[in-house]
Amino acid sequence: MDHHAILTDSSARAPARATSIRPAAVSFRFNPTALLIVYAFLLALGLGLGSAYWVLKGDPPFGGLRLGPWETWPKLGSADADPYMRAIVAKRGQVPLATGEGLSLTAKTDNEGRRLESGCTYRIGSVTPPARLWTLTLYDGDGRLPASDLGRASFTSSEILRNQDDTFTITLARTLSAGNWLQLPPNGPFSVVLRLYDMPGAAGTNLVAGNFPVIERVGCGS
Amino acid sequence: MKLRNRFLLATLVGLVLAGGVHIAAILAAPHFAQQDAFEKILPTLSAEQAQIISAPGGGNTWLPLPDPSVAVAACAFDLEDGPSRISAKTGAPFLSFSFHTKTDGVFFAVTDRAAVRGDLEIVIMTARQLDEARAAEDENDPSRDVRVVAPERRGFVIVRVAAPTPSLRAQAEEAAKAVSCTVDEEP
Incomplete structure (x- = not known):
């Protein structure tokens, strides 16, 4: 049993301690209730802290x-x-966009729910909700801006080339493409963040999926 | 009670307590965070100008997921010394202020649309300082300050200035750095 082990241990180390502690004074009687109380507390600490840590790691x-x-x-x-949002913002060291400033949206999957992979080619288009300015930015798996040949990891609403009907298409690929091209990182998953600055009305109300750009997987090749 | 039942009871008690520990840990997390934005911005408390924390272009920054088209600057405030006055000259590109505290999150945000003749000026104060300012006010000449009450004594202001094209990045950074954060002297 653990307790015997502790006892043996303490007597073995006794010479190293101050002389006032005498191992002979420790008396022990097997007590299941005490053991169960310790077990309940350890369970509470382990599960409580573990689950809190696990939640804070995610979204x-x-x-x-x-x-x-x-x-x-x-x-x-x-x-x-809510408290989860506050704790997660604090843990990430993030400064979220305030409701009055705009809204930030993240995509980690394409429209069919498949994870965004830099080995594939994607097309993003063709409308965004009304906003004074929007930016669309690529991040690699670690949340960094990917290095690219053109030094470009994002498009803003002012920079984008538009079709005659005011729609747009952005191509995400590893190799050079015509039009609005963003170069994907060499490998691994990536994410796309769309930030809408200064939306009319309060951010986060009247949002419909149809107003947002579609992320379409064109193909995956070597 | 049999040992097995006692074990089940202890497990149940453990699970209930675990719920409490979980809630306490989540609520306490913002108070004890060492790596959050507040702790990183706090050293700029004495500066009279906003300090750049993420330059446009996405260079070196501690800010997670920086937007390369936006210059982000910050200044910390401590209302102990008096109300804090944040003021900016606005131009064509988007400019916004958002006001944060360590544990209470965002309490106010405003964009350059609220600017009056190219000036955006906000005074942050505690509820007590607001009462004092109102009491000291001349009825015939009321103050035009936009006053915002902060839920906590200490916090920080984030300034965002957009650079819609790469050529405007330097200008956006200058505009963000030019925002002044000064302490109003107590009357």
């Missing part, structure tokens, strides 16, 4: 909004953010 569990491939937490940048 906020509540208040999410899914619009096609895009995911957002409209309350993240408001005074109504």
